[in-house]
Amino acid sequence: MKWSLSLGRVAGIRILVHWTFVLLLGWVAFTEAQRGSDLNTTLLAIGFILAVFFCVVLHELGHALTAKRYGINTKMITLLPIGGVASLEKMPEKPKQELMVALAGPAVNVVIALLLWLILPSLQNMPAEDFFMHITPANFLYMLLFVNVVLVLFNAIPAFPMDGGRVLRALLAFKLGRVRATQIAANLGQLLAIFFVFIGFFYNPFLILIGAFVYFGAYSENIVVQHLDFLRGHTVREGMMTNFVTLAPTDTVRDALDKLLMGAEHEFIVEEEGQVVGTLTRSQLIQAVKNEQMQIPVAQIMTVEVKTFNVHDRLSEAYTELQKSRAPLYPVLENGRLAGVINTDNINEFIMIKSALTH
Missing domain, CATH: 3.10.580.10 (CBS-domain)
Structure with missing residues (x-):
């Protein structure tokens, strides 16, 4: 991807960070400055964002390494302000394989959340009222646990290009075939996207961006699968x-x-x-x-x-x-x-x- 900085390779897969990621870090620093935070607090907030995106990289590696088991390589993983993208050569066409690849990413976040839950002390004796208002050394790992749970729930939404959409497509494909399953999953994804955009106008503009991302992701996935079906058997x-x-x-x-x-x-x-x-x-x-x-x-x-x-x-x-x-x-x-x-x-x-x- 153009304008991306290489962070190295993991299992032969390039890890890239897009230049727009700097805007996210700048926005975090600006927000902390508006709150009157000191330098240590600002650096801690930026460190938290980096920790979250480290979990995102592990999530994408879950997809990539599982796909590799089925002979599908991944050229790169790119970090964007809205998340990570693993550039798989293709998704497996067999429903069972696609199901395993789609579930592998959220499974990584589940494991991270479980490990954090096991090592962190109970919150029963902590002041719940303001404990999670700002990132602090005391709540850093608790917040990271919460974010991993949110990542699992968000990716469970049955809409392309989220993992939930691919899980739904794989499950439907067992009975309906890949083309019909994609149509159903894509249509559902587009309906959810319209809902996101509608809610975004009243509550959070960021939902409008997510809605557009989901809508066009679902549309393009449906078109590509239909095209591949037309091309099947031709040279x-x-x-x-x-x-x-x-x-x-x-x-x-x-x-x-x-x-x-x-x-x-x-x-x-x-x-x-x-x-x-x-x-x-x-x-x-x-x-x-x-x-x-x-x-x-x-x-x-x-x-x-x-x-x-x-x-x-x-x-x-x-x-x-x-x-x-x-x-x-x-x-x-x-x-x-x-x-x-x-x-x-x-x-x-x-x-x-x-x-x-x-x-």
Whole structure:
């Protein structure tokens, strides 16, 4: 994710923190300053936020490491002001596996809360009236226990992209199949999202943000699953484009600009005698123009490391990869030679046609 700082790796998974996380820490410091808190109290409040997000990282690692048991890797875990996001390659399609992956995150918070509950003394002899008004060394761990319980309850909400939505989908999928189960879980999630937004207008504006996050998360999950269902059983050959413009590595930037202006292509495959040697995007061309490099060969500015598909690969895999990487297009090979190109737009058109033919 852009504008993220790497904190290192755990079990091969990169841990990133987005720059907006600094805004959260700044808001905490500002709030404490408004209350007239001293430096030690402010640092303690910031430390509490960091402790909470450490628990969030452990939560996401629960998802990631459980998914790894089923052969699904996780590229990174990104911390945002609203929580953590584990970038799994995909969710398991088998209901039992998805259920285990979805439950693994909240299970981590349950374990943390239980451990804190076991080691902390009872609150019976403590002044309940003001004990939890502010973060103090005395209530720090109690508050952390409370937050982990809240994380479990919040993630239990049966709405995508929360864990509860995936648990509901997995349970429904045992009887109804993945597509129908996703539709039901997504529709319920969107109804809950509208409720969050409505309540947010009257009580807490933060609920509006959560509602929007849930609504669009549920919508996109439903669309992706429906699309993958349409693509099931089809190969890349069926969804690729065979009418496309290529460049030779010796073509100049001016040659590429002429082809850009003459057609509808924004990205080009650079090939030599049927062998793919690179790709060139419109942004790379514009940058070369700004640098007054009109006469240099495109081989000097093209991207050399290129992922390719084979004509016999599953079209659903190409769709998933394009959604994940946001790459403009991929070359498609047959017997090692360039046979076509594939991009998200063409796959969406393939889905649209297939959908129209089935109605």
